[in-house]
Amino acid sequence: MSLIRTRGLRRRPRSTRTGRPTFVGYAVLVAVASLTLAGCLHGGDDGEANLLDEVNERGTLQCGVNDTVPGFGFVTAGGEFQGFDIDFCRAVATGVVGDANAVDFQVLTAEQRFTALQAREIDVLIRNTTWTSSRDGSEGATFLTTTFYDGQGMMVRADSNYQELGDMGGTTICVLSGTTTELNLESVFRSQGIEYTPLSFEDNDTLQPAFQQRRCDGWTSDKSQLAGIRSAWPQGQGGPDALRILDETMSKEPLGPVVRDGDSGWAAVVDWIVLATIQAEEFGITQANVEEMKQSDNPEIQRFLGQPVEGEAFDPGLGLDPDFAANVIAAVGNYGEIYDRNVGADGLGLERGLNALWTEGGLHYPPPYR
Amino acid sequence: MTTLESVSRRPPPWRNVRVLRIAFQTAFVFAVALFALYLFANLVRNLDRLGIDTSFDYLSQPAGFAIPDSDFRSTEDLFAALLVGAKNTLFISLLGIFFATILGVVVGVARLSSNWLVRRTAALYVESLRNVPVLLIILFWYLGVLLQLPPIGRAVEWEVLVVSNRGLVGPGLRQTDDLLVLVVVAAAGMAVAAALWIWRTRRFDRTGEPHQRVLWSGGVLLGFLLVGYVAGGMPLAVSLPERGELATTGGFRLSPEYAALLLGLTLYTASHIAEIVRGSILSVPRGQTEAADAVGLSSFDRLRFVVLPQAFRVAIPPVGNQYLNLVKNSSLGVAIAFPEVTRITRITISQGGPAPQAIIVLMGVYLVFSLSISLVMNLINRRLALKGR
Numbered sequence: 001m002s003l004i005r006t007r008g009l010r011r012r013p014r015s016t017r018t019g020r021p022t023f024v025g026y027a028v029l030v031a032v033a034s035l036t037l038a039g040c041l042h043g044g045d046d047g048e049a050n051l052l053d054e055v056n057e058r059g060t061l062q063c064g065v066n067d068t069v070p071g072f073g074f075v076t077a078g079g080e081f082q083g084f085d086i087d088f089c090r091a092v093a094t095g096v097v098g099d100a101n102a103v104d105f106q107v108l109t110a111e112q113r114f115t116a117l118q119a120r121e122i123d124v125l126i127r128n129t130t131w132t133s134s135r136d137g138s139e140g141a142t143f144l145t146t147t148f149y150d151g152q153g154m155m156v157r158a159d160s161n162y163q164e165l166g167d168m169g170g171t172t173i174c175v176l177s178g179t180t181t182e183l184n185l186e187s188v189f190r191s192q193g194i195e196y197t198p199l200s201f202e203d204n205d206t207l208q209p210a211f212q213q214r215r216c217d218g219w220t221s222d223k224s225q226l227a228g229i230r231s232a233w234p235q236g237q238g239g240p241d242a243l244r245i246l247d248e249t250m251s252k253e254p255l256g257p258v259v260r261d262g263d264s265g266w267a268a269v270v271d272w273i274v275l276a277t278i279q280a281e282e283f284g285i286t287q288a289n290v291e292e293m294k295q296s297d298n299p300e301i302q303r304f305l306g307q308p309v310e311g312e313a314f315d316p317g318l319g320l321d322p323d324f325a326a327n328v329i330a331a332v333g334n335y336g337e338i339y340d341r342n343v344g345a346d347g348l349g350l351e352r353g354l355n356a357l358w359t360e361g362g363l364h365y366p367p368p369y370r
Numbered sequence: 371m372t373t374l375e376s377v378s379r380r381p382p383p384w385r386n387v388r389v390l391r392i393a394f395q396t397a398f399v400f401a402v403a404l405f406a407l408y409l410f411a412n413l414v415r416n417l418d419r420l421g422i423d424t425s426f427d428y429l430s431q432p433a434g435f436a437i438p439d440s441d442f443r444s445t446e447d448l449f450a451a452l453l454v455g456a457k458n459t460l461f462i463s464l465l466g467i468f469f470a471t472i473l474g475v476v477v478g479v480a481r482l483s484s485n486w487l488v489r490r491t492a493a494l495y496v497e498s499l500r501n502v503p504v505l506l507i508i509l510f511w512y513l514g515v516l517l518q519l520p521p522i523g524r525a526v527e528w529e530v531l532v533v534s535n536r537g538l539v540g541p542g543l544r545q546t547d548d549l550l551v552l553v554v555v556a557a558a559g560m561a562v563a564a565a566l567w568i569w570r571t572r573r574f575d576r577t578g579e580p581h582q583r584v585l586w587s588g589g590v591l592l593g594f595l596l597v598g599y600v601a602g603g604m605p606l607a608v609s610l611p612e613r614g615e616l617a618t619t620g621g622f623r624l625s626p627e628y629a630a631l632l633l634g635l636t637l638y639t640a641s642h643i644a645e646i647v648r649g650s651i652l653s654v655p656r657g658q659t660e661a662a663d664a665v666g667l668s669s670f671d672r673l674r675f676v677v678l679p680q681a682f683r684v685a686i687p688p689v690g691n692q693y694l695n696l697v698k699n700s701s702l703g704v705a706i707a708f709p710e711v712t713r714i715t716r717i718t719i720s721q722g723g724p725a726p727q728a729i730i731v732l733m734g735v736y737l738v739f740s741l742s743i744s745l746v747m748n749l750i751n752r753r754l755a756l757k758g759r
Contacts, residue, residue, distance in 0.1 A: 111716050111717075114722075115719070118725075138422060138423065140420025140422050170617060178717065182721075183435060183721065186434060187434070198435070198436050200717065202707075206512075206705060209517060210707075213521065213535055215536065217616060260420065262419055
């Protein structure tokens with residue numbers, strides 16, 4: 001190579017003609033090697049993650065949601081997100097950042113949701129997710145206060161004569177993949193000895209046409225989801241009256257928000273924001289009377305709303321503003337209002353049932369704010 | 371600066387091109403390995419921190435879900451579920467490859483036909499299907515055609531077929547007795563038929579008399595099968611479909627999911643294979659067709675004995691490529707609830723199985739399929755290749 005003479009302008013640095021890399025080449029190689037070495041030797045994260053600070057810094061909350069379930073997570077014709085879970089996303093955003101609209105909604109399928117949570121794509125998953133032991137143990141997830149006590153049900157066409165699950169031998173059942181529904185269906189039907197054929201679809205967009213065309217005889221899902229789907233059933237297919245949800249409940253489905261393992265501070269923050277909405281209903285604080293309630297004589301209410309009681313406002317040490325509860329209620333209302341607006345009287349029309357306060361015979365029992 | 375170097379004196383290592391090449395390649399490999407190690411360590415560390423399993427033990431957990439159209443029990447482990455999925459993928463891929471090849475060759479030859487209508491129709495088929503994503507074709511067949519068939523309550527019975535949107539059911543075979551005798555005799559029959567084929571071919575090469583090897587081998591095989599069937603006590607019977615209220619019992623059932631996926635894959639891949647075949651036919655030198663005409667071959671014989679054999683030599687690598695694409699496109703069965711291996715893996719992940727391991731296993735399955743197909747295509751290629759090219 002050194003026998004070749006370059007004419008005119010030197011086109012390559014002299015050293016490349018001998019095959020030796022240039023100074024730049026050496027420098028790049030050293031940089032890459034040292035970076036990878038440093039990366040390798042770098043230990044794990046130092047201490048626990050602190051998502052609360054991160055979210056405050058970012059200014060928005062990344063919330064994993066659904067967009068196909070009327071009443072829980074749905075996109076209206078105008079492109080707005082609406083639903084029970086959506087309102088809780090907004091509640092958390094209000095409590096942490098101070099703005100109910102500072103939410104980045106990440107639509108996730110049932111199969112993606114835990115991977116998205118593990119990979120830090122979302123800060124909190126509020127997507128009608130059932131709390132089970134295997135999810136708690138194997139998905140790196142921490143489940144917080146249950147917001148909706150649901151159960152699995154079966155929806156059939158009104159003109160079929162199925163009155164209970166035992167009648168459904170030999171049928172084909174449509175189910176959404178990646179949900180507890182699939183496993184429950186199998187275990188319930190197998191334990192009762194009922195033969196059936198499952199058809200498990202990725203999403204409702206393909207499942208619904210299959211059910212409409214009578215490819216399957218039954219559609220199983222959480223009863224609240226079935227109620228929502230039934231309420232939105234097109235008139236061309238017979239409207240809501242063309243469908244019937246069987247009375248039998250196949251399983252317990254406690255739905256609630258989910259966060260990642262390893263950040264107990266963040267978990268406590270989200271938990272107490274959710275509990276604040278329930279506590280507010282217990283105190284009788286609504287979106288309308290929040291300001292008025294701040295002047296209440298009841299020291300419990302005053303403490304709850306972050307009003308100074310004998311000098312200082314109460315701060316439980318969660319890392320939130322002392323009056324976060326008042327802000328949350330002013331933005332989204334209390335639990336009862338969220339429920340009525342989305343799935344209750346003004347929404348799907350579901351009874352409170354197990355979702356009532358403990359004082360009304362339901363299961364919601366918020367720990368004392370003290 | 372130029373210097374004349376004496377050839378006998380070796381330059382010092384830091385100027386020796388050969389040493390430097392080896393040194394830098396080693397350093398590069400080392401850097402890449404370090405980077406890969408960093409990524410792997412990062413993954414394992416983060417999985418551990420989240421408490422997620424980093425081993426392959428999840429495969430021995432009970433599945434908990436059922437798989438339609440199979441004997442799989444939900445109490446069997448996830449590994450067995452994966453095998454069922456892999457079997458489904460394998461069968462649909464093989465069937466798809468078979469039908470796509472036949473259709474592709476036919477359409478490819480049709481595109482070069484002297485008949486204007488045939489040529490235009492083939493061109494229309496190729497151009498429309500090549501430019502539509504496979505998923506859309508599959509969804510069209512499933513949602514637009516097969517689901518629109520009459521529901522089971524109004525299933526259409528036509529001779530021995532029962533057609534509904536729960537599937538196309540035709541006559542099938544039912545096992546009534548032990549199959550062992552039949553299988554053994556059939557295996558013997560196949561061996562004899564193969565031997566006959568080779569003998570007749572060699573005889574033809576030697577003497578030039580028509581080999582009629584299909585008649586000989588086929589006839590002998592058929593004879594053996596008949597003898598085995600009778601000797602085994604008639605272990606197979608025809609089962610006809612019977613229309614039930616919820617499902618059709620008996621017979622052989624082709625579910626709409628299976629049919630939609632097969633149709634979509636076949637039609638799409640055939641359109642690509644047609645173009646490859648057309649190109650390969652056009653690559654055969656014109657002199658060959660002229661010589662075939664001069665010898666007096668009919669146009670069909672010319673195609674069969676002169677043009678296509680030479681064309682296939684050229685077509686084998688790209689067609690092998692299309693086969694690999696077909697195998698990978700079969701993963702689109704997830705969109706229509708067909709239980710192939712990607713579907714099973716996704717169910718596994720969503721039921722709590724660790725995602726990295728599950729995907730690695732899935733990639734391994736597709737790798738095995740793809741490498742096998744590549745191996746076969748390479749063997750065929752080597753056999754057909756012209757010596758010295």
